[in-house]
Amino acid sequence: MRLGRGIGLAAVLVVALFVAAPSASAAGLLTQTVSAASAVNKSCTTGARDGAGVAQKRVTMPAAGWVTARLTATSGDWDVAILDAATKRVVAGSAYRGSNEVASGLAIQGSDLIVQACRLTGSTSTASLSVQALPVDTSHVQKTSLVRVATANLARKNELNRLGLDLTEHGGPGFVEAVLYGPADAAKLVDNNFSYTTEVPDLAVQAAGDRRADKQFAAANASSEFPSGRTSYRRLFDYSEDMKRLAREHPDLVRPVALNNETYEGRPVEGIEIATNPNARDGRPVFLQMGVHHAREWPSSEHAMEWAYELILGYRRGDARVRDLVSKTRTIVVPVVNPDGFNASREAGEMFGNGSGHETDVDGNGEVDDPEFLLAAATHPNEYRRKNCRFPGDPPMGNCAGVDAGAAGHGVDPNRNYGAFWGGGGSSGDFYTQTYRGPEPFSEPESRNIRELVSARQVTTLITNHTFSGLVLRPPGIAAQGTTVDEPIYKALGDSMAAENGYSSQYGYQLYDTDGTTEDWSYNATGGLGFTYEIGHLGFHPPFEATVKEWNGTTDYATGGGNRAAYYKAQGNTADASKHSVLTGRAPAGAILRLTKTFDMPTSQEGLTFTDHLNSTIQVPSSGIFEWHVNPSTRPLVAKGSGRPATGEPSEPQEFEPRGETTPCANYDTPPPDCYEDHLITVPSGAGIDNGKATFRIEFSPLSDYDMKVFKADSAGNATGDAVTTSGHGATDGELGYEEASIVDPAGSYVVRVQNYAGLDPWTGTVTFEGPGTYTAPLEETWTLSCETPEGVTRSARQVFVARGERRSIDLRGDCRVRR
Numbered sequence: 001m002r003l004g005r006g007i008g009l010a011a012v013l014v015v016a017l018f019v020a021a022p023s024a025s026a027a028g029l030l031t032q033t034v035s036a037a038s039a040v041n042k043s044c045t046t047g048a049r050d051g052a053g054v055a056q057k058r059v060t061m062p063a064a065g066w067v068t069a070r071l072t073a074t075s076g077d078w079d080v081a082i083l084d085a086a087t088k089r090v091v092a093g094s095a096y097r098g099s100n101e102v103a104s105g106l107a108i109q110g111s112d113l114i115v116q117a118c119r120l121t122g123s124t125s126t127a128s129l130s131v132q133a134l135p136v137d138t139s140h141v142q143k144t145s146l147v148r149v150a151t152a153n154l155a156r157k158n159e160l161n162r163l164g165l166d167l168t169e170h171g172g173p174g175f176v177e178a179v180l181y182g183p184a185d186a187a188k189l190v191d192n193n194f195s196y197t198t199e200v201p202d203l204a205v206q207a208a209g210d211r212r213a214d215k216q217f218a219a220a221n222a223s224s225e226f227p228s229g230r231t232s233y234r235r236l237f238d239y240s241e242d243m244k245r246l247a248r249e250h251p252d253l254v255r256p257v258a259l260n261n262e263t264y265e266g267r268p269v270e271g272i273e274i275a276t277n278p279n280a281r282d283g284r285p286v287f288l289q290m291g292v293h294h295a296r297e298w299p300s301s302e303h304a305m306e307w308a309y310e311l312i313l314g315y316r317r318g319d320a321r322v323r324d325l326v327s328k329t330r331t332i333v334v335p336v337v338n339p340d341g342f343n344a345s346r347e348a349g350e351m352f353g354n355g356s357g358h359e360t361d362v363d364g365n366g367e368v369d370d371p372e373f374l375l376a377a378a379t380h381p382n383e384y385r386r387k388n389c390r391f392p393g394d395p396p397m398g399n400c401a402g403v404d405a406g407a408a409g410h411g412v413d414p415n416r417n418y419g420a421f422w423g424g425g426g427s428s429g430d431f432y433t434q435t436y437r438g439p440e441p442f443s444e445p446e447s448r449n450i451r452e453l454v455s456a457r458q459v460t461t462l463i464t465n466h467t468f469s470g471l472v473l474r475p476p477g478i479a480a481q482g483t484t485v486d487e488p489i490y491k492a493l494g495d496s497m498a499a500e501n502g503y504s505s506q507y508g509y510q511l512y513d514t515d516g517t518t519e520d521w522s523y524n525a526t527g528g529l530g531f532t533y534e535i536g537h538l539g540f541h542p543p544f545e546a547t548v549k550e551w552n553g554t555t556d557y558a559t560g561g562g563n564r565a566a567y568y569k570a571q572g573n574t575a576d577a578s579k580h581s582v583l584t585g586r587a588p589a590g591a592i593l594r595l596t597k598t599f600d601m602p603t604s605q606e607g608l609t610f611t612d613h614l615n616s617t618i619q620v621p622s623s624g625i626f627e628w629h630v631n632p633s634t635r636p637l638v639a640k641g642s643g644r645p646a647t648g649e650p651s652e653p654q655e656f657e658p659r660g661e662t663t664p665c666a667n668y669d670t671p672p673p674d675c676y677e678d679h680l681i682t683v684p685s686g687a688g689i690d691n692g693k694a695t696f697r698i699e700f701s702p703l704s705d706y707d708m709k710v711f712k713a714d715s716a717g718n719a720t721g722d723a724v725t726t727s728g729h730g731a732t733d734g735e736l737g738y739e740e741a742s743i744v745d746p747a748g749s750y751v752v753r754v755q756n757y758a759g760l761d762p763w764t765g766t767v768t769f770e771g772p773g774t775y776t777a778p779l780e781e782t783w784t785l786s787c788e789t790p791e792g793v794t795r796s797a798r799q800v801f802v803a804r805g806e807r808r809s810i811d812l813r814g815d816c817r818v819r820r
């Protein structure tokens with residue numbers, strides 16, 4: 001066991017106890033029924049309103065911290081805002097379409113706040129309003145830093161991933177970047193042989209500079225090159241305001257979409273659907289555009305939202321390409337999948353843009369004296385929140401507004417909670433790590449919302465936007481899964497989009513193994529092509545201007561028209577029937593056609609599966625001729641099959657032992673020659689032998705620590721190239737220390753390098769061989785196509801096979817009658 005590992009464990013426990021402590025007590029500032037005699041359809045969140053349609057209350061902040069207003073009314077559209085009476089600043093807002101509002105933001109001690117409840121539409125003249133304050137300890141400022149960790153190969157990247165640190169999606173040949181929350185995180189790297197360099201020593205200082213730049217950009221530019229012209233990052237209520245306005249002003253193109261599940265903090269999750277004739281139940285193919293699974297990735301929701309503007313305003317302008325796409329497809333935009341986490345992150349970041357210039361020592365007396373800056377710095381870890389706002393306990397012991405929320409803190413990573421391959425090595429089972437996958441597949445409202453949306457529609461293409469690293473990712477998320485059955489068209493589209501934004505088009509696993517991600521599920525369950533975009537290179541939410549450049553392709557590396565042009569490619573793919581399937585034919589006008597499929601899906605955990613039920617409908621138009629753009633009837637996982645038939649038996653195990661003594665290695669990545677031994681292993685081959693997997697393992701007493709690397713051997717029997725797999729975590733299993741790593745379909749000879757990290761006594765080594773595993777032949781699946789009356793009576797059901805790129809004609813007139 002490594003010296004220092006025990007200390008590291010103790011530090012982790014202390015952190016866990018700290019974050020598990022109950023939040024500082026919340027103070028109820030107001031609970032009452034408010035009334036507005038008339039409805040006035042005017043924004044509530046742009047400033048103080050006067051006159052009709054609004055009820056205003058005053059509260060004073062008892063301490064610096066979070067203030068949350070909740071409003072409910074029985075019907076109509078009510079919104080709510082909290083305003084600073086002195087500065088006129090919008091402290092918090094909530095502008096959902098209905099009358100269930102949650103507005104949460106930050107204010108300093110003594111702030112005189114106006115809480116205004118606005119009745120926009122509807123006949124209900126009263127609403128219940130409550131306001132709560134949650135203090136933040138501004139003397140507790142934890143410094144966070146961004147570091148670049150050296151990772152020689154994919155195996156080392158995956159080892160780093162397993163340490164539970166806050167890895168960014170920013171990695172490349174030889175490195176991954178990580179956010180460190182104090183000395184315990186740094187010690188984890190050192191204890192596990194990782195060297196790193198510090199990129200940003202204090203992220204709070206960087207954040208203050210970025211938000212200053214944002215203020216300057218907004219002041220200097222009346223509009224940006226975004227289609228909406230926006231000059232600053234939206235806050236959560238801005239998304240609601242924008243979607244509501246687009247639906248109101250363009251009812252012939254925009255339909256509001258409400259997702260099924262409210263979040264932990266009681267927020268609705270909203271989207272819009274864009275198409276000519278948006279309310280028809282026709283069979284056009286669906287493009288789904290999403291942002292902010294991860295709270296801090298603000299540009300991801302900006303680009304998703306701007307795509308809606310691009311289509312709607314382009315259509316209005318008469319742009320021929322937009323008109324063609326908007327008439328051939330349906331586009332659903334869900335800009336903020338994780339609104340609780342986003343609000344916590346965005347409002348903490350917003351605080352850096354306020355105060356008296358947010359310098360740390362304005363009057364030069366040697367003390368930090370700007371209360372706004374102090375509050376911003378204290379809540380800065382919130383700004384770096386990644387996960388959702390799931391807290392333990394019933395009722396929950398806290399919420400995302402707690403000061404402990406910044407380091408990994410509470411919450412589930414919604415992009416590790418999707419069901420397919422859930423629970424493997426590319427996620428964590430530890431509540432306090434950044435990639436915590438949740439207690440079970442689809443345990444979270446955020447992932448359930450997208451699952452239920454995708455299961456009820458024929459989404460043939462989707463993009464889930466993230467930041468950052470300049471990547472267009474496609475499945476598989478785990479290297480061992482091999483390429484997908486749709487690799488040629490998948491790669492072609494990924495490459496073509498990357499040719500616009502200048503990102504790298506690659507497999508998900510090339511960053512590091514991930515599982516339970518959006519397209520792990522959506523692609524494997526539906527066959528719709530899904531991509532993860534990692535927008536930009538400058539951080540999770542760089543200065544706003546950089547996010548505009550990613551949009552219009554004016555970055556140094558964009559090789560075409562940026563994400564705007566890349567999204568056109570995705571939308572074009574959605575419209576292209578050769579990339580999905582089409583069911584067409586005749587059926588009684590007005591009949592409801594329903595496609596269903598029920599199947600079990602695998603997780604990464606043995607014996608654990610879950611059941612998916614896809615269920616989508618269209619209504620046959622008055623012509624009696626339907627055309628339904630759908631996904632192929634056979635799921636990609638089944639179409640591909642798995643494993644391969646065995647051609648023989650696996651070989652007997654081989655053993656290898658130390659030849660002498662070594663000295664501890666001073667450097668893990670480039671060890672001096674006297675600190676390791678190389679052992680040559682040749683994989684048996686020939687008639688009757690089939691070694692589908694080789695597992696290399698060394699064992700030693702828990703007092704010792706050795707590391708293991710496996711290389712291909714050259715013809716002279718020497719290690720060549722980068723290690724094909726490594727194991728350097730010093731794991732123990734009861735009375736035994738060990739390192740273990742496997743290779744699928746091993747061939748030829750390998751060099752096993754045993755490195756002395758802290759070897760006090762000898763080790764033993766074995767290589768064991770296994771067959772290729774269970775072979776499953778490729779299968780074909782069908783959709784169940786039923787014809788129903790508008791009242792829901794099923795008249796017929798038949799099994800329909802349709803391949804990708806195929807157009808299948810079906811006559812349903814004989815077996816489907818609708819009373820007219």
Ligand SMILES: [Zn+2]
Nearest residue numbers: 294297466467
């Ligand atoms: Zn992300």
